[in-house]
Amino acid sequence: MNNDYVDSKQRKFWIVKRLLEQEHLSYQQLSEDYYVSRSSIANDISYIKDLFSKEDLALTFDNSGTFFKGSEVQIQKILKRIVLNLLNNGQSTELFIEEELMEKVSKGLYHALNEKQIEIPESYIQNIIVSIVLIIQRAKEDHHIHLEGTNQYGQFFLEFDKYPLVYGLLNELEEQNIYSFSQEEIQYLTYLIVGSGLRFFMKEDAIPFTFRGKVRFLIQKISEGLQMDLTQDSRLEEDLVVHLYQLILRLEAQSSVVNPLIDEIKQTYPALYGVVWFGLADFCKPYQIALSDDEVGFVSIHFQAALERIKKMHKILFVCPNGIGTSSFVSAKIRRILPDVNSIETVSTSKLEGMDLSDVDFIISTVEIAAAEKPVVRISPMVTVKDMKCIMNQYIDLIIAREQNTLPKLEVASETKEFIARNIIFQNFSSKKAALNFLIDQQSFSDKDLQDKFKQSVWEREGLQSTYLDNGFAIPHGSPEFVEKTTISILILDKPINWGNQKVDIIVLLMIKEEDVRKVEPVMELVMQGIEDKNWFISKMMEVKK
CATH class of the missing domain: 3.40.930.10 (Mannitol-specific EII; Chain A)
Incomplete structure (x- = not known):
C-alpha cells in the first residue's frame, strides 16, 4: 500500500483493516504513515471506536499502541457492518471484499433461491451474501470461524431438518467450485439463513406456544408504555413472533443485521424507540442475548406499523344534493382510493348547517359551500381523474399535518x-x-x-x-x-x-x-x-x- 494516495475519507477504513489484521498501532506511527496530524488520527480512532461499539466490541490499548483482540466471528461482524454500510450508501467495498467473488456468490445464491422457490427479504439476502463472501475470503487467508456454545433455539431448528435444506443452497456454490464449506460454517450459515427466511423454512405453528405467549406479554407491556392498546392487533403478533424468533436464531450465529434507517427511526419516533428498547431488555433477558440498536430499530418498525393501523381518519362528509344514486356512486369511488377511511357520511346542503363537524376530517362536495369549518374539496358529480387527485392531495396534506403535530416538542411535560x-x-x-x-x-x-x-x-x-x-x-x-x-x-x-x-x-x-x-x-x-x-x-x- 502506498500511503501517499490514501484519501482522508478512506484512511479510517485502512486503519480498521490493519487493526483487524492484528496490528498494534500507535497514534505517532499512524500519523507518520499517513502524513497527517495526531489530532486527525485521534478523530479516526474515535470513529472506529464508535463503529466497534455498535457490535458491543472495544479496542484495546497498551504500551505498543491500539489493537483489537477478538475472535474471528467478531472480526467478521465488524467487516460485515462496514461492507453493508458502504453498500447501503452506494460506496465501493473493494478495500474489504473481492468484488468478483461477491458477484459469483450473489449469482449462485439467487439461482439456488429461485430454483428452490425460497423467498427471503432482499435486505436479508444482501446480509447473507456478504456473510458468505467474508467466510470464503477469510478462510482463504486461513482465518476460520468457530461457534462458541449453542442455545435451545439453534438446536430446535436443526431438529426440523433445515440443515440439509440450507446445505442444498450452499451446494450451488460448491458445484461452481467457489468454495467447499466446513460443517461448522454450514451450521453458522444455517442459523443465519433460516433466521432470515423463517416463513419459508418453518411453519409458524411450529414455534413453541410458550414463545408466542412471551411475545404477547411483550406487546402488552409496550402497549402500556405507549398508552395505546395494541394487544388486539393479530398482524402485529404474527409479525413479531416470526421476527423475534428468527432474531434469536441470528444471534445464535453471533451475527447481526445493519438497519440503514436506525438514525431516522430514533429521530422520528424517539418515544416509541425508547419504550421498545426498554421492553425488549426484559424480553431478551431469559435468553441471555444482547440486542444492537439496529435490531431494536427493526422491532420498532413493527410497532409503528401497528400504530399507523389504528390512526385511521375519523370521517369524511360528502355533501350532495343529487339523490341517493349519485351519492352511492361517489362514495364507492372515494372508498376505492381511500380504503382506510372509517366512514363516509352523505348529507344534504340543508342538513350541513348547524351540524357538529368535530369528528369530520374534511368535506367533499359537488356544490359550492360557503364558510365551512373544515377543508372542502369541490368535485363534479362524475368524479373525474382530476377530482380524485384533489381528494388524494387533501388526504395526504391531512396525514402530513398530523405527523408534524405529533413530532416531539422540546418541552418537559x-x-x-x-x-x-x-x-x-x-x-x-x-x-x-x-x-x-x-x-x-x-x-x-x-x-x-x-x-x-x-x-x-x-x-x-x-x-x-x-x-x-x-x-x-x-x-x-x-x-x-x-x-x-x-x-x-x-x-x-x-x-x-x-x-x-x-x-x-x-x-x-x-x-x-x-x-x-x-x-x-x-x-x-x-x-x-x-x-x-x-x-x-x-x-x-x-x-x-x-
Whole structure:
C-alpha cells in the first residue's frame, strides 16, 4: 500500500483493516504513515471506536499502541457492518471484499433461491451474501470461524431438518467450485439463513406456544408504555413472533443485521424507540442475548406499523344534493382510493348547517359551500381523474399535518417534571460501580435485603447487556419485583466514566413497578430528545431540579 494516495475519507477504513489484521498501532506511527496530524488520527480512532461499539466490541490499548483482540466471528461482524454500510450508501467495498467473488456468490445464491422457490427479504439476502463472501475470503487467508456454545433455539431448528435444506443452497456454490464449506460454517450459515427466511423454512405453528405467549406479554407491556392498546392487533403478533424468533436464531450465529434507517427511526419516533428498547431488555433477558440498536430499530418498525393501523381518519362528509344514486356512486369511488377511511357520511346542503363537524376530517362536495369549518374539496358529480387527485392531495396534506403535530416538542411535560424533580443529581464519580451504587443507595426500601436484591438485579442486567443508549446516556434498571415505589433518578456527571465499551456522563436509573409501565414513555421521550441535544437536556434538568 502506498500511503501517499490514501484519501482522508478512506484512511479510517485502512486503519480498521490493519487493526483487524492484528496490528498494534500507535497514534505517532499512524500519523507518520499517513502524513497527517495526531489530532486527525485521534478523530479516526474515535470513529472506529464508535463503529466497534455498535457490535458491543472495544479496542484495546497498551504500551505498543491500539489493537483489537477478538475472535474471528467478531472480526467478521465488524467487516460485515462496514461492507453493508458502504453498500447501503452506494460506496465501493473493494478495500474489504473481492468484488468478483461477491458477484459469483450473489449469482449462485439467487439461482439456488429461485430454483428452490425460497423467498427471503432482499435486505436479508444482501446480509447473507456478504456473510458468505467474508467466510470464503477469510478462510482463504486461513482465518476460520468457530461457534462458541449453542442455545435451545439453534438446536430446535436443526431438529426440523433445515440443515440439509440450507446445505442444498450452499451446494450451488460448491458445484461452481467457489468454495467447499466446513460443517461448522454450514451450521453458522444455517442459523443465519433460516433466521432470515423463517416463513419459508418453518411453519409458524411450529414455534413453541410458550414463545408466542412471551411475545404477547411483550406487546402488552409496550402497549402500556405507549398508552395505546395494541394487544388486539393479530398482524402485529404474527409479525413479531416470526421476527423475534428468527432474531434469536441470528444471534445464535453471533451475527447481526445493519438497519440503514436506525438514525431516522430514533429521530422520528424517539418515544416509541425508547419504550421498545426498554421492553425488549426484559424480553431478551431469559435468553441471555444482547440486542444492537439496529435490531431494536427493526422491532420498532413493527410497532409503528401497528400504530399507523389504528390512526385511521375519523370521517369524511360528502355533501350532495343529487339523490341517493349519485351519492352511492361517489362514495364507492372515494372508498376505492381511500380504503382506510372509517366512514363516509352523505348529507344534504340543508342538513350541513348547524351540524357538529368535530369528528369530520374534511368535506367533499359537488356544490359550492360557503364558510365551512373544515377543508372542502369541490368535485363534479362524475368524479373525474382530476377530482380524485384533489381528494388524494387533501388526504395526504391531512396525514402530513398530523405527523408534524405529533413530532416531539422540546418541552418537559408538567407531570414528568414533578416525577423527576426531586431525583436530579449533579455529582462526580470515578466508576460505573460507584455511580450505580450511589443512585440505588439513595432510594427508599423497606429493608436492606430488598435493596440488595434490586441492586443485584441491576448488575445482572448490566452483565447481560450494557444499558448504554447513545451520546453518553445510560438507562440502568432492575427487576420490577423488587421495586416498592416507582422512581426515576437522573445523575449528571461533569466528567464521563467508562460504561462497558462506551463513555457515559448521564445516567437515568429506572425503578418501575409493573403497574407503572405507562410512566416510561414520557421519560424515554425526554431521554431520546436529550440524546439529540445534550446541552438542552442538561439545562432543562437544571430548571426542573428542586
